[in-house]
Amino acid sequence: MTSVTAAPSSKRSPAGLSAGARLARAPWGLFLAIAFAVLLVVAVVAPQLLTTHLPTTIDYGAALQPPSWAHPFGTDESGRDLYTRVVWGARDSLTIGVGAAAVSIGLALILGTLAALGVRPVAVVIDRFVEILFAFPALLLALLLIAIAGPSAATQVLAVGIGTAPGYARMIRGQILGARNSGYVEAATALGHSRWRIVRAHILPNALRPLVAVFALSIGQSIVWASSLSFLGLGVAPPASEWGALLDAGRAYLTTAWWLVVIPGLVIVAVALAATTIGRHIQTRLERGERS
Amino acid sequence: MSIAEQGTAASTGSAESTDTEASTDTGGLARLDWPAVRLRVRNLRTGFRVDGVLRPIVAGVSFDLLPGQCVAIVGESGSGKSVTARSLVGLAGRNAVVAADELELHHEDARSFSSKRWRRVRGRDIGFVLQDALVSLDPLRPVGAEIAEALRLHGWGDRAARKARVLELLERVGVPSPAVRARQRPDQLSGGLRQRALIASAIALDPDIVIADEPTTALDVTVQAQVLAQLEAMKERGASLILISHDLSVVARLADHILVMRGGEVLEQGSAAQVLAAPEHEYTRALIAAVPGETTRGRALTPGAPEPGPRPAIGDPVLEARDLVKRFHTSDGTVTRAVDGVSFTLRAGETLGIVGESGSGKSTTARLALGLERLDSGDVRLLGQDWSALPESRRRALRRRISVVYQDPLSSFDPRWTVERILLDSLRSERFASGADRDARVRELLGQVGLGAEVLPRFPLTLSGGQRQRVAIARALAPRPDIIVLDEAVSALDVTIQAQILDLLVALQRESGVAYLFISHDLGVISHLSDRVLVMKDGVVVEEGTAEDVFERPQQPYTRDLIAAIPEFAPAGDPRSISPEGDA
Numbered sequence: 001m002t003s004v005t006a007a008p009s010s011k012r013s014p015a016g017l018s019a020g021a022r023l024a025r026a027p028w029g030l031f032l033a034i035a036f037a038v039l040l041v042v043a044v045v046a047p048q049l050l051t052t053h054l055p056t057t058i059d060y061g062a063a064l065q066p067p068s069w070a071h072p073f074g075t076d077e078s079g080r081d082l083y084t085r086v087v088w089g090a091r092d093s094l095t096i097g098v099g100a101a102a103v104s105i106g107l108a109l110i111l112g113t114l115a116a117l118g119v120r121p122v123a124v125v126i127d128r129f130v131e132i133l134f135a136f137p138a139l140l141l142a143l144l145l146i147a148i149a150g151p152s153a154a155t156q157v158l159a160v161g162i163g164t165a166p167g168y169a170r171m172i173r174g175q176i177l178g179a180r181n182s183g184y185v186e187a188a189t190a191l192g193h194s195r196w197r198i199v200r201a202h203i204l205p206n207a208l209r210p211l212v213a214v215f216a217l218s219i220g221q222s223i224v225w226a227s228s229l230s231f232l233g234l235g236v237a238p239p240a241s242e243w244g245a246l247l248d249a250g251r252a253y254l255t256t257a258w259w260l261v262v263i264p265g266l267v268i269v270a271v272a273l274a275a276t277t278i279g280r281h282i283q284t285r286l287e288r289g290e291r292s
Numbered sequence: 293m294s295i296a297e298q299g300t301a302a303s304t305g306s307a308e309s310t311d312t313e314a315s316t317d318t319g320g321l322a323r324l325d326w327p328a329v330r331l332r333v334r335n336l337r338t339g340f341r342v343d344g345v346l347r348p349i350v351a352g353v354s355f356d357l358l359p360g361q362c363v364a365i366v367g368e369s370g371s372g373k374s375v376t377a378r379s380l381v382g383l384a385g386r387n388a389v390v391a392a393d394e395l396e397l398h399h400e401d402a403r404s405f406s407s408k409r410w411r412r413v414r415g416r417d418i419g420f421v422l423q424d425a426l427v428s429l430d431p432l433r434p435v436g437a438e439i440a441e442a443l444r445l446h447g448w449g450d451r452a453a454r455k456a457r458v459l460e461l462l463e464r465v466g467v468p469s470p471a472v473r474a475r476q477r478p479d480q481l482s483g484g485l486r487q488r489a490l491i492a493s494a495i496a497l498d499p500d501i502v503i504a505d506e507p508t509t510a511l512d513v514t515v516q517a518q519v520l521a522q523l524e525a526m527k528e529r530g531a532s533l534i535l536i537s538h539d540l541s542v543v544a545r546l547a548d549h550i551l552v553m554r555g556g557e558v559l560e561q562g563s564a565a566q567v568l569a570a571p572e573h574e575y576t577r578a579l580i581a582a583v584p585g586e587t588t589r590g591r592a593l594t595p596g597a598p599e600p601g602p603r604p605a606i607g608d609p610v611l612e613a614r615d616l617v618k619r620f621h622t623s624d625g626t627v628t629r630a631v632d633g634v635s636f637t638l639r640a641g642e643t644l645g646i647v648g649e650s651g652s653g654k655s656t657t658a659r660l661a662l663g664l665e666r667l668d669s670g671d672v673r674l675l676g677q678d679w680s681a682l683p684e685s686r687r688r689a690l691r692r693r694i695s696v697v698y699q700d701p702l703s704s705f706d707p708r709w710t711v712e713r714i715l716l717d718s719l720r721s722e723r724f725a726s727g728a729d730r731d732a733r734v735r736e737l738l739g740q741v742g743l744g745a746e747v748l749p750r751f752p753l754t755l756s757g758g759q760r761q762r763v764a765i766a767r768a769l770a771p772r773p774d775i776i777v778l779d780e781a782v783s784a785l786d787v788t789i790q791a792q793i794l795d796l797l798v799a800l801q802r803e804s805g806v807a808y809l810f811i812s813h814d815l816g817v818i819s820h821l822s823d824r825v826l827v828m829k830d831g832v833v834v835e836e837g838t839a840e841d842v843f844e845r846p847q848q849p850y851t852r853d854l855i856a857a858i859p860e861f862a863p864a865g866d867p868r869s870i871s872p873e874g875d876a
Contacts, residue, residue: 189664
């Protein structure tokens with residue numbers, strides 16, 4: 001006969017790809033993000049494992065040194081090792097980030113669920129309340145709270161948490177409404193299941209599943225928010241080496257010692273990036289799980 | 293690029309040897325008409341490259357397309373019929389590899405066409421009518437501009453001439469007041485008008501070949517009749533038509549030559565009369581036998597399936613609806629009466645069919661009967677007791693007397709649940725002495741719908757369409773209901789699968805005496821299954837009676853129109869012959 005191009009002559013499976021091609025396909029971004037996350041956890045739990053100095057050791061002889069082998073991230077105006085300060089600052093920064101994310105999602109969960117499933121007057125009031133919160137920029141809302149309660153790590157967590165909650169509340173409300181109007185909820189109603197059982201067995205699990213991913217994404221976002229507040233001097237007070245505070249302190253030396261701002265800034269970006277990468281991965285995994 | 297590969301992929305030197313082969317495997321297509329052949333296809337093969345591996349999808353399609361002739365490619369989902377159609381116009385896709393021994397368009401070897409050349413061919417030589425008019429038309433552009441665009445791309449005339457041409461085309465495909473319609477966007481047009489606009493853009497440049505991929509799927513039967521009439525008129529004007537369809541009755545009306553495909557292969561081909569009246573392949577016979585209709589009532593649709601047992605005696609009323617009214621308020625303040633004074637009685641062991649076109653209120657009626665929608669007025673009684681008048685909390689205990697199967701079983705299952713969990717959930721109201729008893733009941737349910745225990749740990753997503761609908765039926769059977777409401781329950785299934793599910797429904801009713809409230813837009817399915825029929829239009833029952841009366845002696849003009857619009861299709865061995873005109 002003639003051509004065999006379309007014939008199933010070869011039975012190569014995707015596993016039959018060359019080793020090089022398979023390496024190129026590996027999710028390197030995800031591996032890096034996970035490795036970075038592990039490092040962060042170590043930095044939070046036992047920062048002394050990653051550093052040789054203490055974050056508060058002052059050495060005026062080595063002030064404002066650029067990055068070198070001895071000081072990979074350079075030193076600040078008091079000769080403190082910036083690498084050490086960044087590592088020890090992880091605990092503050094991440095606690096604030098994770099705490100704010102938890103506050104944000106927790107609040108959003110309550111508001112979103114009530115707005116979607118509450119009795120009508122309650123739902124309407126909450127809907128309007130969330131809309132009012134929405135009308136303020138998140139940062140403004142956070143500033144308002146700090147103005148009332150005074151700057152501290154706790155207010156920072158609350159401020160960022162409350163500031164970012166409306167967006168998630170809206171999302172959760174939408175998810176729940178989507179599940180409530182789904183075919184499987186109607187099928188369960190037709191089977192004669194009680195409303196409470198339907199909410200518990202179908203609506204909440206399906207609506208809240210995507211939250212795992214959203215939580216990871218919001219950690220990254222919260223760290224950026226918290227750092228912004230610290231940068232404005234509205235967060236953790238100076239001797240602490242929270243990353244936003246580091247940025248704030250380094251601002252004065254921007255023209256002479258760039259590393260004091262650039263390196264903590266890059267670390268914040270890296271954390272947000274890692275959290276987002278992991279969050280997105282969980283998200284796609286969940287979505288794929290739903291489809292296949 | 294896929295098509296560009298054809299030239300190099302297909303060997304060119306063996307035309308002589310394939311000619312003889314081709315003529316045998318095309319059922320001896322006449323070679324005499326050779327000068328007139330517009331499109332000649334020999335051993336067309338299409339595969340897709342996935343992860344560097346070529347997966348064949350279609351193999352060995354051969355036919356000749358003559359002027360004024362219609363070649364139909366018939367098959368169920370996954371048969372490769374759409375891929376075949378797309379391969380013929382260089383649209384098979386980015387990863388596709390298309391090869392053929394011969395692919396000649398107007399006696400020119402099309403295998404070596406560049407993609408630029410294909411763009412010139414499409415529209416000018418070959419018009420392509422896509423399946424779904426709503427997604428195939430630009431939602432933001434008036435349909436007139438869309439059609440004019442096709443003309444402009446091929447450098448046809450000037451602005452004024454194109455404008456006039458658009459109106460002429462719309463008029464030709466039967467769009468009323470074309471000047472108004474040309475300025476409207478797709479969402480302002482009904483499904484039928486959209487489909488006709490799509491046909492107009494496909495024939496804008498008077499191509500002498502038109503490929504129509506499922507041109508009437510998802511259209512109401514009366515609209516379908518109009519679209520088929522347009523395609524027929526095109527044929528009469530001398531255009532050659534390639535019709536892709538899963539629907540044998542549509543094919544029977546238009547086709548001169550039929551290819552039956554399954555799994556990417558042509559199982560059988562020949563003249564329409566021969567394939568439909570004396571099918572040779574077992575699958576073709578099954579396909580033809582599977583078409584439900586009046587003549588199949590009380591018979592199994594799947595060849596080899598046991599004929600249904602004696603029908604149970606019709607008993608007392610189980611569901612009585614009186615003067616149901618349901619209004620919907622639209623955002624612009626108008627009120628539509630979705631259901632307006634509908635009454636019916638369903639008796640034990642009986643099937644009541646509700647048939648109507650989209651927007652007739654049949655699905656709302658089903659939801660009202662199920663107590664899933666609040667009535668504005670009227671009354672539904674279940675087993676002689678109050679039903680619609682009860683608050684939901686008191687209805688709950690009665691709910692297992694009436695269950696439901698939807699058109700799309702997938703969306704009616706919680707995506708996180710396995711088949712086992714779905715079935716156990718449906719048995720919650722029943723008490724079992726032991727876990728073993730309960731498992732036995734689950735297995736019994738599966739057995740009733742013809743499934744094995746191996747589906748229990750699977751998620752509905754991983755099941756086939758037919759299996760999913762079987763699980764949905766098992767769930768509906770679980771509480772041992774007196775009534776099952778089936779809302780378009782077989783409409784999304786392939787013909788042969790639909791036949792199996794219909795056979796199953798008949799068998800289950802004969803076994804258990806359950807009553808069906810069967811909602812469908814498909815008159816064939818309704819007439820196959822129903823004892824009595826309700827014809828609905830605009831929320832009102834226009835005709836009611838036994839299936840025989842309604843289909844044989846329709847009283848109302850609307851019912852007559854509806855029945856006349858069914859493409860006539862008489863299976864082999866039926867006393868009626870195949871009449872392409874549908875003169876019911």
